[in-house]
Amino acid sequence: MRLLTHNMLSSNIKGVTNGFPLRIEVEKVVEKQVEINHDFLMNIFPKIDWKAFFDASRVMGYVELPEEAPEPSVLESDLEFLRKFHHALLELHLEEGALVCPETGRKFPVNKGIPNMLLHEDEV
Amino acid sequence: MSSRPELQAPPEIFYDDTEARKYTSSSRIAEIQTKLSERALELLALPDDGVPRLLLDIGCGSGLSGETITENGHQWIGLDISHSMLNVALEKEVEGDLLLGDMGQGLGLRPGVIDGAISISAVQWLCNADKSSHEPRLRLKAFFGSLYRCLARGARAVLQVYPENLAQRELILSYAMRAGFAGGVVVDFPHSTKSRKEYLVLTCGPPSLSTAIPNGKGEDGESCSDDESSGEEENRTVCISDRHRPRKKQKINKRGKGREWVLRKKEQMRRKGNVVPPDTKYTARKRKARF
Numbered sequence: 001m002r003l004l005t006h007n008m009l010s011s012n013i014k015g016v017t018n019g020f021p022l023r024i025e026v027e028k029v030v031e032k033q034v035e036i037n038h039d040f041l042m043n044i045f046p047k048i049d050w051k052a053f054f055d056a057s058r059v060m061g062y063v064e065l066p067e068e069a070p071e072p073s074v075l076e077s078d079l080e081f082l083r084k085f086h087h088a089l090l091e092l093h094l095e096e097g098a099l100v101c102p103e104t105g106r107k108f109p110v111n112k113g114i115p116n117m118l119l120h121e122d123e124v
Numbered sequence: 125m126s127s128r129p130e131l132q133a134p135p136e137i138f139y140d141d142t143e144a145r146k147y148t149s150s151s152r153i154a155e156i157q158t159k160l161s162e163r164a165l166e167l168l169a170l171p172d173d174g175v176p177r178l179l180l181d182i183g184c185g186s187g188l189s190g191e192t193i194t195e196n197g198h199q200w201i202g203l204d205i206s207h208s209m210l211n212v213a214l215e216k217e218v219e220g221d222l223l224l225g226d227m228g229q230g231l232g233l234r235p236g237v238i239d240g241a242i243s244i245s246a247v248q249w250l251c252n253a254d255k256s257s258h259e260p261r262l263r264l265k266a267f268f269g270s271l272y273r274c275l276a277r278g279a280r281a282v283l284q285v286y287p288e289n290l291a292q293r294e295l296i297l298s299y300a301m302r303a304g305f306a307g308g309v310v311v312d313f314p315h316s317t318k319s320r321k322e323y324l325v326l327t328c329g330p331p332s333l334s335t336a337i338p339n340g341k342g343e344d345g346e347s348c349s350d351d352e353s354s355g356e357e358e359n360r361t362v363c364i365s366d367r368h369r370p371r372k373k374q375k376i377n378k379r380g381k382g383r384e385w386v387l388r389k390k391e392q393m394r395r396k397g398n399v400v401p402p403d404t405k406y407t408a409r410k411r412k413a414r415f
Contacts, residue, residue: 004178005201005221008274012232020234040176040199047178047237047276114210117225117232124229124266 001094001113003056007048009115011101013123019101021052022108024059028096030113036086042075045085057088064088128288135249139185139206148186148212157244160321161192164242164282167310167325167338170198177239180274181220182227182283183246187213193242194219201238203227228263233274241271241281247324248285251292264296268303275328281305283324293322300326313342383408 011019050069057065064084074081099108099115106123109116129138139147147153170177177198181190184202186209193200200220204210210222225232228250250263271281287293297309305326313319325338386408393400 001221001223004199005223008178008201008233008237009223010232010234012230012270019232037176039174043175044178044199049234112211112214114214114222114224117223118205119226119229 001110001115002090003053003060003092004044004089006056006094006099007053009099009117011103011106012117012119013101013104013106016101016103019103021049021056021102022099023102024056024094025098025100025107026059026061026094027098028094029060030093030095031091032093034086034090036083038075038082041082041086041089042072044089045072045075048089053088057092060088060092060094062088062092128286130249130252130288134252136205136207139209141208141211144186144206144208144212147209148188148216154188157188158192160244160284161189161242163312163321164189164244164284164323165192165196167282167323168240168242168280169338170240178237180231180233180238180241182231182241182243182271183249184213184220184222185209185244185246187216187218187220187222189242189244190218190220191216201233203231227267230266230270231274233270235273236276238274238279239276240279241275241283243281243283243285245284245286247283247296248287248292251288251295260295261299264299265302268299268305272303272305272328277329279328280307281324281326283326285322285324287322297324300324304328310338311340314340315342 006022006024009020009022011022013019048069054065054067057063065088066081070078070081075085093113094110095113097110099110100106101108129135132138168179174197179193179198179200181193181200181202184190184200184204185206187202190200190202190213201223202213202218202220203223203225204213205224205226207224210224213222227246247267250267251260275281285293285296287296293309300307305328307324307326310323310325312321312323319342387403390400390403390407
């Protein structure tokens with residue numbers, strides 16, 4: 001699971017008011033190289049919740065991202081930042097670990113890169 | 125005789141390792157699913173600006189439809205309830221991220237983040253009550269509600285479905301509308317039982333020019349190949365139990381059927397060889413209401 005997906009996921013458990021963002025518990029992180037696409041990055045940038053993204057990247061072991069989200073115009077000029085953004089968003093994979101609901105503490109295990117988001121009967 | 129998979133077992137049990145492997149190694153199924161995915165992407169009507177979007181693949185299974193999305197240059201997140209099917213997707217090393225989840229429990233995505241959603245042959249599974257705690261209506265409500273929320277404004281969802289009957293189709297459509305979607309059904313090749321495919325094209329937001337629903341294929345007579353000679357072509361994922369074909373109905377407007385229509389019908393009967401009274405000035409004359 002990449003941080004792109006993690007940034008979109010929220011806890012769906014009944015009664016939870018704010019299930020975003022899910023905390024990440026890391027057991028294994030894998031890096032996979034992917035071709036960079038400027039158009040995609042510029043398109044997705046406004047949708048990213050930067051704080052959640054920044055925290056998640058730290059947990060995954062990547063410290064290069066700035067804490068404050070830069071202005072969108074920076075994307076067009078700063079290639080170095082674009083590369084870091086791309087790397088954290090699309091090239092870091094959580095292979096084994098868990099996602100934790102921030103309100104209930106319920107763990108969604110991640111195996112082989114697939115988070116198990118199935119809710120139990122009483123959580124629906 | 126194979127019946128609908130939806131009637132045999134819940135999806136996470138029906139699509140076990142054997143079935144998952146069968147499904148993916150069948151070149152016929154792969155071809156059909158690829159065609160369906162391409163058509164769904166076409167109906168998604170994403171802007172043709174070369175910018176990759178983030179799409180959702182609901183019921184992504186072994187990643188057949190996901191591969192089509194990747195080939196079209198977009199990023200995707202796939203959701204499926206079957207562990208076995210997702211394992212096959214992993215083996216194929218699909219580009220999208222996979223989630224093990226139940227769409228009837230809600231999609232669990234942040235509002236307004238998805239640029240488009242497709243679903244190939246999956247949503248009709250929601251209509252079955254697979255567990256005693258399931259209530260299909262609640263599941264449909266949770267699914268469509270969460271789908272509507274996570275889509276960006278102006279985004280579309282295209283769901284290719286195999287409804288068992290008219291009632292199921294209406295049920296699915298009604299819950300989509302209740303969630304706030306506008307849109308309708310596009311039917312490709314409506315007159316062919318084999319090739320007939322239905323797509324729910326749903327749009328977020330009020331109807332406008334950009335949300336106009338396109339025509340289904342085969343209606344204007346072009347390339348509607350009713351291939352009778354294709355031999356043993358049993359589509360194992362569909363067996364529409366009530367084989368009702370849409371009938372061409374005479375449009376009856378408020379003025380009634382008219383003299384012209386009556387004369388035409390009488391001519392038809394004469395051609396058939398029936399005995400028909402001759403046409404006079406009294407034919408199809410308006411009678412008094414108490415006649």
